[in-house]
Amino acid sequence: MKKVPEGDNQPRFVCERCQTIHYQNPKIVAGCLPVWRDSVLLCRRAIEPRYGLWTLPAGFMENAETVLEAALRETHEEARARVDIIDLYALFNLPHVNQVYMMFRAELLDLDYAAGAETLEVCLFKQQEIPWEQIAFRTIDQTLKFYFIDREAGKFRFHMGDIVREHERTEFVQRRQGQVVVR
């Protein structure tokens, strides 16, 4: 049942039998943007949601991991790829699904990649080859857009913003200093 624990201000799931409070908090999705020369590595999903669509290797961070370890693990699980992490590149809040995406820019160490269990195929794409209409998630689409814009400009910078759902559409919103309202 849900009730407000003592000293708290929000209702939580509390076990009626043992009174354990089951807090529910946003989950971190960690992933990589693996780059090889002028190409980026994408995976075609072998699982729902978005079966058959293209994505960057990413997945839920597990307990006892660091964000970086989670990104490397997902890259290996989904694309069997080995990478060097360059830096944290993009952070997306998805408040409507209680997720925070953290995407790292990375360099592919070799071409020994292959489809993992949750992947149909893994391919390198040059910018003009990206299947923009078949990208699985808004976060991945936005990460790729940032990457090609920054690469063109010759300067990569950290990006942070929100993916919000409005009227059945998802939009990327960058909140700057002073524009943020505490809900």
Place this chain on the structure above:
Amino acid sequence: MKKVPEGDNQPRFVCERCQTIHYQNPKIVAGCLPVWRDSVLLCRRAIEPRYGLWTLPAGFMENAETVLEAALRETHEEARARVDIIDLYALFNLPHVNQVYMMFRAELLDLDYAAGAETLEVCLFKQQEIPWEQIAFRTIDQTLKFYFIDREAGKFRFHMGDIVREHERTEFVQRRQGQVVVR
């Protein structure tokens, strides 16, 4: 009971009655480093753990929030302070307690701060006044150290690393490209 769900590779808590899988993932702690001229704002904790010690306003991010909103909410709840966020300043992984800290650099908008319900007192400290021996958490100590080093150098940059516990001590470890091992 714990069992490995189909298609998974790790044991999860699965309800014996309804088969709901209760995933447990790292939680995000979001907070602020509020600055006023040459001083920073610290809160003295009115709750355990670390009752009576000093900290920066920070706390668990809730569902339906963004990281930024969580940092602003905690700053208001604990210090009754209003700030403008400048940027994401430090990210700490704490794999031994399944937490990820995200600390934002922020500017205090006015001096109308006050102790919130979980705070004994709120004070501005100049660098030489910081009670280093009475800082509540290693993450907060490290955030303040980064801040004063960067301020001295005249350039603030994003910091990322791990707080690891070894032999009863906690240490900050910055993992650079190529040094990361997938556990």
